[in-house]
Amino acid sequence: MVRRGSLKRPRDDLEHNSEWPDGRLADHAPPEARLAQAVSQRLRRHLTDHNLSLRQAARLAAASRQALFNAIHGNTWSDLAALARIEHGLGIELWGNEHRVQECSVPS
Numbered sequence: 001m002v003r004r005g006s007l008k009r010p011r012d013d014l015e016h017n018s019e020w021p022d023g024r025l026a027d028h029a030p031p032e033a034r035l036a037q038a039v040s041q042r043l044r045r046h047l048t049d050h051n052l053s054l055r056q057a058a059r060l061a062a063a064s065r066q067a068l069f070n071a072i073h074g075n076t077w078s079d080l081a082a083l084a085r086i087e088h089g090l091g092i093e094l095w096g097n098e099h100r101v102q103e104c105s106v107p108s
Contacts, residue, residue, distance in 0.1 A: 010036035011074030020074040034098040036074060039083065044072050046092050061089030 011020035013029035021040035025033055047057055058065040063085050070076040071086075078086075087094050 038096045038098045039094045042094050061086040
């Protein structure tokens with residue numbers, strides 16, 4: 001198992017000259033980078049749509065302002081506990097299915 005501290009940041013898998021979180025991920029980007037990008041986009045959109053500051057959102061989510069900032073900016077890998085608190089506190093769904101492999105249909 002890879003130690004958490006040795007992982008690259010989610011935004012490190014962007015193509016050259018792309019910006020997080022809306023830029024294009026490299027073809028070799030792992031599934032977790034796709035999920036982190038989608039979480040970042042959803043969280044940023046929610047804060048914008050509801051006119052929430054990071055401080056306000058952190059208070060509602062019982063999370064640190066820094067954890068929200070890092071998730072939005074792709075600086076770190078958010079842990080499950082933080083994502084669950086943010087989802088519950090803000091009443092949103094962050095965990096999508098971008099990381100899942102498309103199933104192939106096998107003819108019978």
